[in-house]
Amino acid sequence: MTHREDLIQKKIQECEQKIEKLHKQFPRLQEIADEISRLSYERINVTIFNKNLTRAEKIDNEVKLLLREKELILKANSIPQNIYEPEWDCPKCKDRGYIFPGVLCECFKQERLDYIFKKSGISGNMELKTFDNFDVTFYRDIKAMEEKVKRCKEFVKKIINKEKQNNLFFTGAIGRGKTHLSLAIANEVLNQGGTVIYKRIDDLLDIIREYKFNKEMDNNEKSSQLEYLKQVELLIIDDLGAENITPFAQNQIRILIEDRNNFDKPWIICSNLNVNELQDYYGQRVTDRIIEKTDIFAFEAEMSIRELLKSRELQLKKR
Numbered sequence: 508m509t510h511r512e513d514l515i516q517k518k519i520q521e522c523e524q525k526i527e528k529l530h531k532q533f534p535r536l537q538e539i540a541d542e543i544s545r546l547s548y549e550r551i552n553v554t555i556f557n558k559n560l561t562r563a564e565k566i567d568n569e570v571k572l573l574l575r576e577k578e579l580i581l582k583a584n585s586i587p588q589n590i591y592e593p594e595w596d597c598p599k600c601k602d603r604g605y606i607f608p609g610v611l612c613e614c615f616k617q618e619r620l621d622y623i624f625k626k627s628g629i630s631g632n633m634e635l636k637t638f639d640n641f642d643v644t645f646y647r648d649i650k651a652m653e654e655k656v657k658r659c660k661e662f663v664k665k666i667i668n669k670e671k672q673n674n675l676f677f678t679g680a681i682g683r684g685k686t687h688l689s690l691a692i693a694n695e696v697l698n699q700g701g702t703v704i705y706k707r708i709d710d711l712l713d714i715i716r717e718y719k720f721n722k723e724m725d726n727n728e729k730s731s732q733l734e735y736l737k738q739v740e741l742l743i744i745d746d747l748g749a750e751n752i753t754p755f756a757q758n759q760i761r762i763l764i765e766d767r768n769n770f771d772k773p774w775i776i777c778s779n780l781n782v783n784e785l786q787d788y789y790g791q792r793v794t795d796r797i798i799e800k801t802d803i804f805a806f807e808a809e810m811s812i813r814e815l816l817k818s819r820e821l822q823l824k825k826r
């Protein structure tokens with residue numbers, strides 16, 4: 508049995524125990540359940556063997572009344588109507604991983620991505636970076652930053668609705684909140700059931716290198732895994748410019764961005780480099796691909812956010 512099926516069975520069992528307890532507390536609910544089950548068997552008999560459609564109709568009505576009575580008992584005792592359902596992690600697919608046979612659920616797609624990429628790349632306190640705790644008051648131009656945050660929220664919405672849109676290039680010195688805002692976007696997309704891969708550039712290049720040159724993987728496996736980097740609904744590349752810029756790195760970044768642009772798959776790049784520096788380091792071809800369908804956000808704070816926090820703390824202590 509797969510891990511998923513184990514968990515499903517466990518949840519069903521937990522639910523059955525919950526129902527048993529409930530029925531002990533409210534014996535009438537047990538009677539209703541027994542009666543509905545008896546009627547269901549009778550309905551099969553009368554429709555298939557006796558072809559007695561009048562009786563079948565009568566049974567349907569009796570079942571309806573019993574269900575109504577059950578609903579009222581639950582309501583009167585403030586018990587949620589979904590108590591008869593196991594508590595699924597993903598109500599969309601009831602944790603099965605597919606919606607119809609052959610149609611994978613988003614939760615399964617993310618699980619597979621997580622497996623291949625050792626999680627979406629978002630772990631630990633990265634999950635705590637949200638729009639709510641992103642502080643726009645650190646920035647030189649607060650209004651402009653608020654506009655950017657608004658645009659980021661629209662970015663999420665369009666990913667979920669699979670609408671075409673520009674990509675995002677976040678530029679600014681270290682500690683200016685680029686990573687925070689990109690993780691806020693990632694977390695929101697994940698929360699809404701989308702798929703995300705977040706990688707620092709050097710880790711991303713390591714992954715590509717491993718898939719390209721690992722002799723133990725067969726070619727099918729390799730290409731399908733590289734395919735995920737192209738297909739995932741949102742790819743975030745952090746710290747572009749911090750890696751060793753080799754012809755291999757330049758080529759791989761260009762190919763990846765080109766492919767994603769061609770299929771309108773959005774991405775975010777965070778970099779300490781501005782566009783001019785990008786051109787100096789990566790050359791015209793890579794830069795063109797990066798800026799062709801992209802909104803460029805400059806992150807300008809008076810000093811780094813970590814320093815700002817420290818100086819605020821000091822001011823508070825002085826008071």
Ligand SMILES: [Zn+2]
Nearest residue numbers: 597600612614
């Ligand atoms: Zn699901």
